[in-house]
Amino acid sequence: MTMFFNSLRLAIRSTLANKMRSFLTMLGIIIGVMSVIVLVSLAQSTTSSITSAISSMGSDLLTVTVTDEDLTLDADDYLDLEQYDSIAGVAPYLTVSSTARSGSNYTSVSAIGITGEYMDIAGLDLESGRAIVESDLDWRTYTAVIGTGVAGDLFESYDVIGQTFTMSGHTFTIVGLLSETGSDTDTQILVPLTTAQRISDSTAITTAYVRAASTNEVDLAQALTEYKMLQLTQDEDSYTVYNMSELLETMDDVMSTLSLMLGGIAAISLLVGGIGIMNIMLVSVAERTREIGIRKAIGARRSHILMQFLIEACVLSILGGLIGLGLSALGLRIFTIVADMTIAIEWRAAIVALLFCVVIGVAFGSYPAAKASKLTPIEALQRN
Amino acid sequence: MLRLEHIFKTYYVGDETVHALDDASLHIKPNEFVAICGPSGSGKTTLMNVMGCLDLPDSGSYVLDGVDIAECTDKELSLIRSEKIGFVFQQFNLLDSMSALENVELPLIYQRHSQRERIERAKLALDQVGLGNRMQHRPSQLSGGQQQRVAIARALASNSRVILADEPTGNLDSKSGNDIMRLIDKLSEQNYTIVLITHNDDVARLAQRIVYVRDGRLFDTLEEADAV
Numbered sequence: 001m002t003m004f005f006n007s008l009r010l011a012i013r014s015t016l017a018n019k020m021r022s023f024l025t026m027l028g029i030i031i032g033v034m035s036v037i038v039l040v041s042l043a044q045s046t047t048s049s050i051t052s053a054i055s056s057m058g059s060d061l062l063t064v065t066v067t068d069e070d071l072t073l074d075a076d077d078y079l080d081l082e083q084y085d086s087i088a089g090v091a092p093y094l095t096v097s098s099t100a101r102s103g104s105n106y107t108s109v110s111a112i113g114i115t116g117e118y119m120d121i122a123g124l125d126l127e128s129g130r131a132i133v134e135s136d137l138d139w140r141t142y143t144a145v146i147g148t149g150v151a152g153d154l155f156e157s158y159d160v161i162g163q164t165f166t167m168s169g170h171t172f173t174i175v176g177l178l179s180e181t182g183s184d185t186d187t188q189i190l191v192p193l194t195t196a197q198r199i200s201d202s203t204a205i206t207t208a209y210v211r212a213a214s215t216n217e218v219d220l221a222q223a224l225t226e227y228k229m230l231q232l233t234q235d236e237d238s239y240t241v242y243n244m245s246e247l248l249e250t251m252d253d254v255m256s257t258l259s260l261m262l263g264g265i266a267a268i269s270l271l272v273g274g275i276g277i278m279n280i281m282l283v284s285v286a287e288r289t290r291e292i293g294i295r296k297a298i299g300a301r302r303s304h305i306l307m308q309f310l311i312e313a314c315v316l317s318i319l320g321g322l323i324g325l326g327l328s329a330l331g332l333r334i335f336t337i338v339a340d341m342t343i344a345i346e347w348r349a350a351i352v353a354l355l356f357c358v359v360i361g362v363a364f365g366s367y368p369a370a371k372a373s374k375l376t377p378i379e380a381l382q383r384n
Numbered sequence: 385m386l387r388l389e390h391i392f393k394t395y396y397v398g399d400e401t402v403h404a405l406d407d408a409s410l411h412i413k414p415n416e417f418v419a420i421c422g423p424s425g426s427g428k429t430t431l432m433n434v435m436g437c438l439d440l441p442d443s444g445s446y447v448l449d450g451v452d453i454a455e456c457t458d459k460e461l462s463l464i465r466s467e468k469i470g471f472v473f474q475q476f477n478l479l480d481s482m483s484a485l486e487n488v489e490l491p492l493i494y495q496r497h498s499q500r501e502r503i504e505r506a507k508l509a510l511d512q513v514g515l516g517n518r519m520q521h522r523p524s525q526l527s528g529g530q531q532q533r534v535a536i537a538r539a540l541a542s543n544s545r546v547i548l549a550d551e552p553t554g555n556l557d558s559k560s561g562n563d564i565m566r567l568i569d570k571l572s573e574q575n576y577t578i579v580l581i582t583h584n585d586d587v588a589r590l591a592q593r594i595v596y597v598r599d600g601r602l603f604d605t606l607e608e609a610d611a612v
Contacts, residue, residue, distance in 0.1 A: 294477045299466025299494040377438040
């Protein structure tokens with residue numbers, strides 16, 4: 001144990017003695033560890049925010065999308081589905097991309113034309129004010145329920161009920177504010193479906209949410225929806241019916257593959273960093289051949305020399321790893337502030353990256369260390 | 385203490401064959417102070433490498449303090465170098481990155497002593513060679529004579545009873561050289577077995593016995609040696 005601490009002390013001293021060289025050697029490891037931690041953390045945070053957005057809508061939700069542009073289905077075609085017991089509600093909707101303005105502020109938004117049932121079915125809650133109701137649809141009122149992101153962009157405040165903004169040449173009055181979800185609903189503006197049809201100059205509706213009566217009846221509801229759509233379109237290629245839980249699974253698969261891939265790419269840069277360490281350790285052995293000879297002459301065993309160089313390689317890689325970890329934490333904190341998006345450090349990735357550093361230190365340090373330990377004392381002493 | 389019998393050691397340098405040790409036999413008793421004297425290239429450094437277990441002979445037997453070196457593993461040879469032999473080299477061979485004290489501590493690290501004991505013994509050894517006031521200096525901050533005294537202190541600290549000195553005055557001016565030789569002479573009165581390797585007859589005369597080396601062979605008198 002004493003031997004170990006002596007080697008450790010010696011390794012730290014020799015690392016500090018060549019600060020610049022040590023730093024450059026560690027740079028490969030630092031960048032490698034940083035890219036592993038940052039990329040995996042980013043991928044994980046994105047996944048979890050998307051996943052929570054989807055699952056907040058509920059796993060008993062189906063989405064219907066008509067892909068054939070020549071079909072002109074109207075709201076009633078979809079609402080027909082409500083006749084089935086296993087379907088609790090249907091919400092046809094229409095998305096219009098537009099720009100909302102208020103005074104000198106403006107922001108790009110998705111204006112969604114909705115029916116009175118939409119917010120219930122899509123799982124949206126109000127922060128304040130009221131929802132879009134049937135009479136809004138009947139009268140084609142220019143009323144709107146807006147997301148918190150839109151409120152912030154246009155009015156820099158959440159106190160927006162009764163305020164007005166212009167969009168697509170009309171002035172809308174805000175009647176409600178949606179609760180913040182952290183997903184894309186924050187940047188949406190909900191308007192009456194009939195109003196949306198007027199401003200987009202089209203009555204065709206291509207999207208709808210269908211909520212099953214219970215999670216057990218999702219499959220039945222999906223079959224009925226598909227049957228109904230086939231009846232309406234006469235072409236099974238012109239529409240799709242998604243099940244949210246299926247979507248969620250696909251999403252999870254894609255994201256975990258993605259983060260594994262990103263981690264793998266980052267791991268390659270760690271490997272390159274390891275080769276840098278081996279290179280420097282070989283130089284160090286060559287430079288210190290005489291020292292090795294002296295140590296051997298005064299009683300150092302092969303294992304002592306081996307340990308000395310191995311620990312030195314490990315100190316370099318672990319120190320690099322720790323610096324990389326510190327910089328990733330700092331980088332993610334800065335990213336959080338700048339991009340206004342909470343990215344939590346992915347601790348599993350951090351631990352794996354640090355363990356990988358130890359492995360790299362041992363793996364790439366052992367060849368130079370073995371080379372040093374095998375020198376015979378006179379061979380080492382005679383070299384200058 | 386050291387018993388070498390019919391030692392052969394041959395080097396091949398290119399096409400040339402060098403008989404560095406040619407049937408060398410030597411017996412050194414405990415507490416004896418022996419000088420090994422010969423011109424450069426006569427094989428005296430090879431003799432010291434063999435005696436110091438830094439190198440193994442091609443053939444012949446070498447028994448050090450009752451241990452047959454030919455039977456030893458690499459690990460056991462390290463242990464012998466650590467506990468039985470103290471080296472003093474012509475180039476001092478100190479580690480430049482360490483203070484005098486740490487250099488003297490070094491053999492004690494490999495003997496696995498506690499830090500407290502190491503420092504205590506290293507200080508004692510440095511006092512013994514008259515460098516008690518230079519302990520924190522780096523080798524580069526010391527004169528040649530002082531560096532050689534640190535090297536001697538390093539040999540003393542390890543508690544080895546055999547001191548092998550290879551041209552210890554070779555890199556020193558005559559005054560420092562004399563100081564070092566006085567120190568070695570003093571050690572020979574203190575229970576150390578000393579083997580001094582030199583090409584300088586004046587230095588060799590301090591020893592109780594002189595062995596002459598010519599072309600890898602050992603002789604007891606200068607006349608025999610010169611007859612070769």
